[in-house]
Amino acid sequence: MLVDAMHNTNEWRYKLFSFMVNDVYSHSQYVYHSPMENESAECLTDAIGSFKFQNTMWEKIKVIVIDKDVGELGVLEKQFPGVRIILCHFHLKKYIRTEMVKSEYGGPSSFDRDQVEDAVYMMRLAASPEEYTKYLKYMYFLLDRAHLRDSAAIPEPVHPFLKYFIRNWDSMKERWALYARSDVPHLGNHTNNKLESLWGHISNILRADMALDECVDTLMFLQAVAEMEYSKKTMDVGQMRYDGADAELKKRPREVSPYAYRLIEQQ
Numbered sequence: 248m249l250v251d252a253m254h255n256t257n258e259w260r261y262k263l264f265s266f267m268v269n270d271v272y273s274h275s276q277y278v279y280h281s282p283m284e285n286e287s288a289e290c291l292t293d294a295i296g297s298f299k300f301q302n303t304m305w306e307k308i309k310v311i312v313i314d315k316d317v318g319e320l321g322v323l324e325k326q327f328p329g330v331r332i333i334l335c336h337f338h339l340k341k342y343i344r345t346e347m348v349k350s351e352y353g354g355p356s357s358f359d360r361d362q363v364e365d366a367v368y369m370m371r372l373a374a375s376p377e378e379y380t381k382y383l384k385y386m387y388f389l390l391d392r393a394h395l396r397d398s399a400a401i402p403e404p405v406h407p408f409l410k411y412f413i414r415n416w417d418s419m420k421e422r423w424a425l426y427a428r429s430d431v432p433h434l435g436n437h438t439n440n441k442l443e444s445l446w447g448h449i450s451n452i453l454r455a456d457m458a459l460d461e462c463v464d465t466l467m468f469l470q471a472v473a474e475m476e477y478s479k480k481t482m483d484v485g486q487m488r489y490d491g492a493d494a495e496l497k498k499r500p501r502e503v504s505p506y507a508y509r510l511i512e513q514q
Contacts, residue, residue: 248266248267248268248269248308248310248311248312249266249267249268249269249275249311249312249313250264250265250266250267250311250312250313250319250323251264251265251313251314252264252265252283252286252316252319253265253449253450253453255450255453255454255455256282256450256453256454256455256457256462257282257453257455257457257458257459257461257462258455258456258457258458258459259459260455261282261283261284261459261462262282262283262284262285262286263280263281263282263283263453263462263466264280264281264282264283264286264290264291264294265277265279265280265281266278266279266280266298274477274480274481276473276474276477277470277473278298278302279294279297279298279301279302280466280470281294281297281298282459282462282463286316286318286319287318288318288321288322291318291319291322291323292322292326295322295323295326295327296326299326305327308327308330309330309331309431310330310331310332310333310431311323311327311330311331311332311333312332312333312334312335312437313332313333313334313335314334314335314338315334315335315338315339315342315415320332331431332422333422333423333428333431333437334419334422334423335437336371336423336437339367339371339416339423340364340367340368343363343364343367343412343416344360344364346408346411347360347363347364347408348360351407352406352407352408352411353407353408358389358390358406358408359389362389363386363389363390363408366382366383366385366386366389367386367412367416369382369385370382370383370386370420370424371423371424371425372425373424373425373426374425374426375426376426378426379420379424379426380401381397383401383417384399384401386409386412387401387402387404387409390404390405390406390408390409391404391405391406391409449469452465452469453465453466496511496512
C-alpha cells in the first residue's frame with residue numbers, strides 16, 4: 248500500500264490523505280481519501296481508523312511505502328502492527344539534495360555534492376550490509392577524509408552533513424536500502440509516486456481555490472471512473488508471453504502472476 252498526504256487541494260487548505268493499493272498484476276487503485284485539517288497524530292489516527300472500518304481486509308496488508316515523515320511513520324507502525332514500512336526512494340533522493348545545499352553544511356563549495364549523492368545511491372542499491380558499509384565508509388572519505396579499512400568500525404562523524412546523514416538516514420537504513428528489502432513483498436514499488444500520477448497528476452486537478460465540497464465531488468467522480476477502468480483491466484482476458492520459455496513454462500503465464508512466474512523460472 249502507498250500512503251501520502253497532498254497539499255493545496257481546496258480553499259480551506261485541508262490536507263488530502265490518500266491510500267493506494269497495488270496488486271500482483273501491477274494494477275493500482277485508490278482505496279481511501281481523507282481531507283484532514285492537519286497532519287497531527289490525532290487526525291492521522293482518525294483517518295486510519297475510518298479506512299480500517301471501511302476496508303475489512305486491511306489485515307492482509309504486508310508493506311506500506313511512505314515518504315520520510317517521522318510523525319506519520321510512528322502512527323502507521325502503531326495502527327498497522329506487523330506491516331513492513333519502507334521509505335520512498337524518490338523522496339530519499341529529494342531530501343538529500345535539498346539538505347546538501349543548506350548553508351549550515353558549509354555551502355556548495357565545501358564538498359562535492361555529486362560524489363556524496365553517488366555514495367548515497369550506491370548505499371541504496373547495496374546487496375548486503377557489508378556492501379552498504381563499504382559505501383558508507385566512502386562517504387566518510389569524501390566528507391571527513393577518513394581512510395577506513397574494511398575491518399574498521401564506523402567512527403563518530405565530524406562533518407555537519409555526515410552527522411545529519413548518520414542521524415536521519417543511516418539510523419533507518421533498513422527502510423530504504425535494497426539489501427533489507429530482499430524478503431519484502433513490495434511488488435517492485437520503491438516509490439509512492441503513483442499516488443499523484445494515477446489520475447494524470449491529481450495535484451493539477453484538485454486546485455487550491457476549490458471549495459471543499461467541490462474537492463470531495465471531484466474525488467468521488469474520479470474514483471468512480473477509475474473503478475470502472477480498474478474493473479475492465481482486471482476482467483479482460485489476456486496472458487503474458489515470455490520469449491525463450493520451454494513448453495512447461497509457456498503454460499504458467501496463464502495461471503500465475505508475473506512475480507510468481509519469475510520464481511518458477513529460476514527453479
